[in-house]
Amino acid sequence: MQNISHQSATGKLVSGYLFFCPDKVTLNEALLCSAKVILCNKGGLDACPTCQQIQCGSHPDVCVYPKGDAFNTQDSKVVIEDSNKKPILAKYKLILIKDLDNSSEQSQNKLLKILETPPSNTIFLISTTNLNKVLTTIKSRLVKVEIPPFDSNCLDEIFSDYKNKEDFSLALEYGNGYIGTTLEILDDEDFMESYNLAKKIVLTMKSSAEIVNYLVPKISKNQFIRTITLMQSMYLDIAIIKAGKSTLIKNKTLLADLTTLENEFSMRALTSIIKRINEINKKQYSNVTLSLLFESLLTSILEVKYLCK
Numbered sequence: 001m002q003n004i005s006h007q008s009a010t011g012k013l014v015s016g017y018l019f020f021c022p023d024k025v026t027l028n029e030a031l032l033c034s035a036k037v038i039l040c041n042k043g044g045l046d047a048c049p050t051c052q053q054i055q056c057g058s059h060p061d062v063c064v065y066p067k068g069d070a071f072n073t074q075d076s077k078v079v080i081e082d083s084n085k086k087p088i089l090a091k092y093k094l095i096l097i098k099d100l101d102n103s104s105e106q107s108q109n110k111l112l113k114i115l116e117t118p119p120s121n122t123i124f125l126i127s128t129t130n131l132n133k134v135l136t137t138i139k140s141r142l143v144k145v146e147i148p149p150f151d152s153n154c155l156d157e158i159f160s161d162y163k164n165k166e167d168f169s170l171a172l173e174y175g176n177g178y179i180g181t182t183l184e185i186l187d188d189e190d191f192m193e194s195y196n197l198a199k200k201i202v203l204t205m206k207s208s209a210e211i212v213n214y215l216v217p218k219i220s221k222n223q224f225i226r227t228i229t230l231m232q233s234m235y236l237d238i239a240i241i242k243a244g245k246s247t248l249i250k251n252k253t254l255l256a257d258l259t260t261l262e263n264e265f266s267m268r269a270l271t272s273i274i275k276r277i278n279e280i281n282k283k284q285y286s287n288v289t290l291s292l293l294f295e296s297l298l299t300s301i302l303e304v305k306y307l308c309k
């Protein structure tokens, strides 16, 4: 972002940028910020009419795509038309394209045509959460900009309205430094429940006779995924502690508890449990089978734990 600000100030902007990071909300924010930096006379740091128009989507020289859910060939067609129009108010015409990874190869190929011969005074600001799903030919036409995660002080400030929530510090811990993932946790009413369940399973489950105490009748898909993902990160942390790198663990608040489990699990058992959860996370399951799947996961964790002693 500072680069764009510098390039804008020195008149060295290129015709296209590709922003990437794992979080959509952060990327949408980055596109708007860059648009403001480029078009605002004061570097986008104020609330001037230009910045306000960009923020509410009414600036005539800032076109935002896709118009629907995903960028399609019709969008590519309109992008080509729009980018050939001269800017009305500003120095540049800005074409903002969100989530390009959601689009088909056909629409990306169509977009490529205009990126290969960009009209002067048009700048493309494109975003993706998955660089692998953007055509190499498109990537080669754009300057890639990685959006780094925010530091915790910054997020602390952004989410100050949530400070009194029980899961506030956990949300910051598990949001990986991105606004969208943090907000998702803060808005998830069941997060604490999933967290406590995952913690209980990892820290206290000892025998198959106890499994029944950890089952949730009619577990929802969201809670299922959340719980097993948290369990996975805790098992991974035990492996990290075993490897003598306890400063690198994710569940920092559980350091003391997880350290006590260090000798209960062999490295082989931990690897195998982590792999098993990965496999489950990749597949799609119906709600009906989730409870059964959860039970079989707990059984296999105990089996692996004793087999790989």
Ligand SMILES: [Zn+2]
Pocket (backbone or CB within 6 Å): 036, 040, 041, 042, 043, 044, 045, 046, 047, 048, 049, 050, 051, 052
């Ligand atoms: Zn401004």
